[in-house]
Amino acid sequence: MLQGLYAAAAGMSAQQSRMDAVSNDVANVNTTGYKSQRLAFRDLLYVRQGVEGVQVGSGAAAETLGRSRAQGALTQTGRSLDVALAGQGMLEVRRPDGTTALTRAGDLQVDARGRLTTVDGSFVQGVRPLPAGTSADSLSIAADGTVTSAQGTQLGRLRIVAVANPDGLAPVGDNLLQPTAASGAPRPDGATTVIQGHLEASNVSLADAMTDLVESQRAFSMASRAVQTQDQMMEIANGVRR
Incomplete structure (x- = not known):
């Protein structure tokens, strides 16, 4: 159960990193010669659980790949x-x-x-x-x-x-x-x-950046709900134990 809590928290951290990068791009949409950042998500460590050896992931993390090389106008x-x-x-x-x-x-x-x-x-x-x-x-x-x-x-x-x-x-x-x-x-x-x-000019596309920002905010919200759900499940399990 703790594994699910950690995975959801890792998702929140990854989406926060993405929002930070996109927000920085939006802030520099009028900055001369600015190049937008490129981010990707990667899986965190997988662990085997149970006798069947089922692999359970630890969530995702954001990773900076560098900056776009596209020519600005x-x-x-x-x-x-x-x-x-x-x-x-x-x-x-x-x-x-x-x-x-x-x-x-x-x-x-x-x-x-x-x-x-x-x-x-x-x-x-x-x-x-x-x-x-x-x-x-x-x-x-x-x-x-x-x-x-x-x-x-x-x-x-x-x-x-x-x-x-x-x-x-x-x-x-x-x-x-x-x-x-x-x-x-x-x-x-x-x-x-x-x-x-x-x-x-900056090569940031404001329309694409705003779309990415809304998408990250919704993903962050979903991960936050997953954390709350895991917390409620732990509370129920502790109540049954007592």
């Missing part, structure tokens, strides 16, 4: 520092704490020292600071990421990279992903095209 902004990535590559940036991170968010800015940064303050790699007096609006960014000033001076090239296993990247907040041993080290990606004056 490209929106034209006309802003010179907005760049969209067409392909699977990501911008390599250096966070203020010195660690390396990757992002698809191309709404870039220029700080007080002329350095290209993301909106969260991470430094874009591969491009030198703008010379004094250079207007950010005059920059030209080629399809390969080469940044050129209005005077024709090349300031470098946006470092577009890819990893062997994108699902192994670890989210660190601010729409950034950090390379891990599971993802592999970043390597240059020449297959991705940079499109200046555009931004990539």
